[in-house]
Amino acid sequence: MAPDSRRLALYPGSFDPFTYGHLDIVKSAVNLFDQLEITVAINSEKQGLLSVGERCEIIRETVADLPSVVVVPFEGLLVNHARRRGASALVRGLRQVSDFDYEFRMAFANRKLAPEIETVLLLTSEEHAFTSSSIVRDVLRWGGDISHFVPPTVARALEKHRSGK
Numbered sequence: 001m002a003p004d005s006r007r008l009a010l011y012p013g014s015f016d017p018f019t020y021g022h023l024d025i026v027k028s029a030v031n032l033f034d035q036l037e038i039t040v041a042i043n044s045e046k047q048g049l050l051s052v053g054e055r056c057e058i059i060r061e062t063v064a065d066l067p068s069v070v071v072v073p074f075e076g077l078l079v080n081h082a083r084r085r086g087a088s089a090l091v092r093g094l095r096q097v098s099d100f101d102y103e104f105r106m107a108f109a110n111r112k113l114a115p116e117i118e119t120v121l122l123l124t125s126e127e128h129a130f131t132s133s134s135i136v137r138d139v140l141r142w143g144g145d146i147s148h149f150v151p152p153t154v155a156r157a158l159e160k161h162r163s164g165k
């Protein structure tokens with residue numbers, strides 16, 4: 001297949017940190033698109049747990065066995081980045097009904113700005129329906145076992161971060 005006829009989707013998010021729920025979505029999306037870019041948003045207004053560079057590095061290690069996936073940091077308007085990259089779709093994950101409102105608003109805003117780019121909402125597995133980055137940050141903060149919520153690559157990096165190494 002010619003490179004320019006490949007379908008690229010972006011999976012944007014903060015991923016602070018990347019969880020099993022995110023990994024679920026990546027695994028579903030790689031079966032739907034030729035290429036998937038995990039787009040790690042830089043939010044200069046929000047002090048994250050991990051730097052965007054650290055997040056990208058950890059995610060790259062986590063998805064190293066998925067050759068059609070790349071991990072790219074980005075700052076700005078998502079649809080501008082998507083157009084520059086030639087993406088045809090934006091992928092987002094849905095865990096519960098309560099995610100719907102936010103995702104709908106974002107999808108419609110993005111559609112207004114870039115009608116040619118489709119938002120595709122994918123369901124997380126039931127097992128990870130209650131996993132979120134904020135829960136992981138909280139469990140980590142209070143010394144709990146994060147291995148239920150994040151892949152081993154992420155858990156190792158977070159433990160290192162916690163111990164300041």
Ligand code: PNS
Binds near residue numbers: 076106110
């Ligand atoms: O994982 P998150 O924090 O829910 O991801 C939100 C994200 C980064 C995808 C969203 O805030 C975003 O796209 N930010 C870039 C700015 C933008 O394009 N805003 C308009 C769409 S609402």
